Amino acid sequence: MTTAAFSPWILGLTGGIGSGKSAAAERFVELGVHLVDADQAARWVVEPGRPALASIVERFGAGVLQGDGQLDRAALRQLIFADPEQRRWLEALLHPLIGQEIFSYLAKAESPYAVYVSPLLIESGQYRKTQRVLVIDVPQALQVQRTLQRDGTSPEQVQAILAAQATREERLRHADDVLVNDRDVPWLHEQIDQLHHFYLTLRGGQP
Numbered sequence: 001m002t003t004a005a006f007s008p009w010i011l012g013l014t015g016g017i018g019s020g021k022s023a024a025a026e027r028f029v030e031l032g033v034h035l036v037d038a039d040q041a042a043r044w045v046v047e048p049g050r051p052a053l054a055s056i057v058e059r060f061g062a063g064v065l066q067g068d069g070q071l072d073r074a075a076l077r078q079l080i081f082a083d084p085e086q087r088r089w090l091e092a093l094l095h096p097l098i099g100q101e102i103f104s105y106l107a108k109a110e111s112p113y114a115v116y117v118s119p120l121l122i123e124s125g126q127y128r129k130t131q132r133v134l135v136i137d138v139p140q141a142l143q144v145q146r147t148l149q150r151d152g153t154s155p156e157q158v159q160a161i162l163a164a165q166a167t168r169e170e171r172l173r174h175a176d177d178v179l180v181n182d183r184d185v186p187w188l189h190e191q192i193d194q195l196h197h198f199y200l201t202l203r204g205g206q207p
Contacts, residue, residue, distance in 0.1 A: 008034065008111060008112060008113050009114075009131040009202070010106055010113070010115075010116055010129065010131055011114070011131070011132050011133075012121045012127050012133045013025060013028075013115050013116065013121075013133075013136070014119060014134075014171060015119070015135055015181075016138070016143050016165050016166075017161050017165065018150070019137065020136050020181040020188060021117055023181075023188055024179070024181070027188070027192040027193070028192060028196065033111045033113065033114065034114040035114065035116075036114075036117070038102065038117060038119070038120065038121075038126075042098050044101050045094060045097040045098055045101060047070075048069045052097055053071060056076070056090070056093070059089065059090075060079055063075060064079070076090075081157065099124075099129075102126075103129060112200055113200075116129075119165060120165065120166075121133065122171055127174055131206070132176045132177070132199075132205035134179065135171045135175040135179070136179050137168065137171070137178050137179065137180045138180065140162070142182060143158075144159075144162075147161075179191050
C-alpha cells in the first residue's frame with residue numbers, strides 16, 4: 001500500500017465557549033491523534049516580529065502590548081468585543097494567516113485523521129476545509145456557568161462572547177457528529193474514545 005493511502009482526513013472540532021472543547025481535544029491527543037488548535041495558531045501569528053502584530057499595534061496602539069512586547073490578549077479582547085467593527089477588522093487580518101498556519105501543520109499529520117479545533121470553525125468558514133465536523137454541545141446556561149467559574153470574567157463579557165459566536169442551532173446544522181457534554185470528564189473521555197474508534201474506520205471522513 002502506498003504512503004498516499006494513509007493521507008489523513010481532517011475532523012473539525014468546535015463548540016461554544018465553556019462547552020468543553022479543550023477537554024475533548026486533550027483526549028484526542030492522548031489517543032495519539034495529530035491536532036492543532038486555532039487558538040495556538042492565533043498565538044503563533046501574533047508573536048513579536050510577525051507582521052500581524054505590527055498591524056495590530058498600528059491599529060490599536062501600544063496599549064495592546066505587554067511589557068515584554070508580547071500581545072496583551074486580554075486588553076485586545078476588551079477592545080474588539082466592545083466594537084463589532086474592530087472585531088471584523090481583526091478577523092479579516094488574522095483568519096487568513098491563521099488558516100495558513102493550521103493547514104500547513106495538519107498536512108504533516110501522521111495519524112489516520114487529524115483534528116482541527118476552533119471555536120469559530122463555522123463563523124470563519126474553515127469547516128469547508130474539513131471532511132467532518134464534531135460539535136461539542138452544551139445548554140447555554142451551563143456554558144455561562146462554566147465560563148464564569150473558569151475565567152472569572154463578568155457575565156456581560158460572557159454574553160458578548162456568546163453573541164460573537166455562531167448560535168447553537170447554526171453549529172448543529174453543520175455537525176456530522178454531536179456530543180452533548182453535560183456530564184463529568186470521565187464520561188466525556190468515554191464518548192471521545194468511542195468516536196475515535198469510529199473515526200479510525202473512516203476514509204476521507206466518510207463510512
